[in-house]
Amino acid sequence: MTNELISLAKQFHLSSLSSGKFASSFKDGESCIIELLRAEAEAREKRRVAERAKQARLPTYKGFKEFDTDFQKSITTEQLNTLEALEWVDGAFNLVMIGPPGTGKTHLALAVGNKAVECGYKVFFASMDTMMHILKTREISAKSASRVRWINQCDLVILDEVGYLPLSKTEANLFFSLVSQLYEATSLVITSNKGFSGWADLLGDSVLATALLDRLTHKCQVLNFEGEGWRIAHRENIF
Ligand code: ADP
Numbered sequence: 559m560t561n562e563l564i565s566l567a568k569q570f571h572l573s574s575l576s577s578g579k580f581a582s583s584f585k586d587g588e589s590c591i592i593e594l595l596r597a598e599a600e601a602r603e604k605r606r607v608a609e610r611a612k613q614a615r616l617p618t619y620k621g622f623k624e625f626d627t628d629f630q631k632s633i634t635t636e637q638l639n640t641l642e643a644l645e646w647v648d649g650a651f652n653l654v655m656i657g658p659p660g661t662g663k664t665h666l667a668l669a670v671g672n673k674a675v676e677c678g679y680k681v682f683f684a685s686m687d688t689m690m691h692i693l694k695t696r697e698i699s700a701k702s703a704s705r706v707r708w709i710n711q712c713d714l715v716i717l718d719e720v721g722y723l724p725l726s727k728t729e730a731n732l733f734f735s736l737v738s739q740l741y742e743a744t745s746l747v748i749t750s751n752k753g754f755s756g757w758a759d760l761l762g763d764s765v766l767a768t769a770l771l772d773r774l775t776h777k778c779q780v781l782n783f784e785g786e787g788w789r790i791a792h793r794e795n796i797f
């Protein structure tokens with residue numbers, strides 16, 4: 559029996575097969591069985607990736623290839639390569655991208671999310687606004703409750719547009735709980751138009767902001783995006 563057949567048999571928990579019990583009776587049909595199990599394994603893997611892509615709720619596709627480092631000079635090709643390699647996700651590092659609108663923060667967050675899904679990681683993407691809605695309605699909405707269950711299993715959670723809308727006291731507390739819950743187990747990617755010095759205002763509580771930033775930045779890469787926005791530089795007109 560070949561090693562491939564043994565490992566496929568183990569993968570499908572076919573214990574008699576993997577123990578080699580029927581080895582002699584399979585001599586002629588072995589390649590056929592391998593073919594069959596291989597096809598089934600591939601189909602299952604495809605379904606798993608498709609299911610994870612659906613759960614990730616990434617709104618659009620943006621890739622690392624499409625990110626132009628000539629336009630966004632604050633980010634180097636080397637940094638892009640490190641981000642794309644995703645080793646930092648295994649180490650549960652966080653990534654915070656700060657800068658003015660249109661400078662490519664969401665683009666890179668989506669590129670990271672798409673790559674992670676492709677590589678088999680469990681990912682969830684939401685704007686801060688959507689995340690707050692999910693957390694606030696988790697007790698009364700089955701959909702929100704199921705999203706929260708998924709978030710707690712994720713390897714990577716992406717929170718887009720932190721800081722655009724002011725947070726209520728309840729929301730600030732929910733944000734703090736989320737960061738605490740994911741701390742050291744899950745990579746958190748945050749995009750924000752506000753530098754950390756503005757987060758006390760954003761949360762409306764400097765003690766809470768300090769405690770949150772303490773956890774968020776313990777193992778964290780901060781990227782500052784600069785320059786004019788892509789949208790303004792590439793503005794299109796109707797006339
Ligand atoms: P932000 O989240 O910082 O406000 P986005 O990532 O949404 O900005 O970027 C706005 C648009 O410009 C998107 O369509 C994005 O793909 C594009 N864009 C921004 N920066 C770059 C870049 N450096 N290379 C390629 N496209 C970019």
Ligand code: MG
Nearest residue numbers: 663664719749
């Ligand atoms: Mg954005």
